[in-house]
Amino acid sequence: MNYEVKNFSNLIGLPGFSDQLLENHFKLYEGYVANTNKVMQKLAEFAQANQTDVPEFAELNRRFGWEFNGMRLHELYFSNLTKESKELDMSVGFGKHVSETFGDIDKFTDYLKTVGALRGIGWVVVSWDQVKDCAYTTWINEHDVGHLAGATPLLVMDVFEHAYLTDYGLKRADYIDAFMKAVDWEEVNRRFEAVK
Numbered sequence: 373m374n375y376e377v378k379n380f381s382n383l384i385g386l387p388g389f390s391d392q393l394l395e396n397h398f399k400l401y402e403g404y405v406a407n408t409n410k411v412m413q414k415l416a417e418f419a420q421a422n423q424t425d426v427p428e429f430a431e432l433n434r435r436f437g438w439e440f441n442g443m444r445l446h447e448l449y450f451s452n453l454t455k456e457s458k459e460l461d462m463s464v465g466f467g468k469h470v471s472e473t474f475g476d477i478d479k480f481t482d483y484l485k486t487v488g489a490l491r492g493i494g495w496v497v498v499s500w501d502q503v504k505d506c507a508y509t510t511w512i513n514e515h516d517v518g519h520l521a522g523a524t525p526l527l528v529m530d531v532f533e534h535a536y537l538t539d540y541g542l543k544r545a546d547y548i549d550a551f552m553k554a555v556d557w558e559e560v561n562r563r564f565e566a567v568k
Contacts, residue, residue, distance in 0.1 A: 374409045375443065377402050380450040387455065388550025393538040400534055401450070404442035411436045441515035445495055448528040452563075454556035466526065466564035467557070469507060481552050484529070487511055488548045493532045498560075499523035500567045526563045527555065 380398060384391050411432050418429040460467040460477055467477075474480040487509055488496045495512040501523045512518035529551055536547030 375405050377405045378447055383453055386554055390539050401446040404439055407439040408443050411439055437516040445528055448525050449530045452527055452556050452559045453554045457554055460557040465561040485548050488529055488531050496529040497525050498527040499525050524567045527560050
């Protein structure tokens with residue numbers, strides 16, 4: 373059971389993101405899909421040969437989470453972007469949660485921007501915790517460090533350099549502004565409704 377590369381070419385022409393940046397980013401994502409499949413295949417081969425006590429098996433198991441999360445976070449990232457961004461409806465769903473928690477969308481987006489501007493590389497993820505029935509905005513180092521166990525990602529922002537250097541150089545704040553203008557709030561709300 374191999375994972376397939378998802379097609380995000382509908383994002384070509386996305387305001388604030390050059391076609392070159394997007395095409396490079398898509399290629400990077402394709403690498404995560406390919407590597408996820410390769411690691412799964414090698415793990416299966418080790419298991420079939422009953423060689424699960426070798427260091428290579430252990431290292432591939434550790435590597436699998438990194439490759440898989442790299443694949444999945446990119447899929448969530450690309451699918452929460454749109455060329456036809458609309459404002460978040462603050463009266464229902466995720467918008468209502470934002471209103472109740474932050475007061476208004478500007479305070480929420482300012483908070484997201486602040487987390488996105490933290491030093492380092494990684495991801496900013498707004499995840500829903502069904503146990504406490506609330507959202508958390510967290511920083512994820514790399515792909516496999518910092519995830520909230522059991523929480524569902526609602527909004528994913530890539531803040532690795534490859535997501536912005538081509539277009540913005542070291543001006544990550546300008547990239548984050550472009551990202552916020554491109555957020556597909558309908559997709560974020562769909563994700564929210566699926567866990568409510």
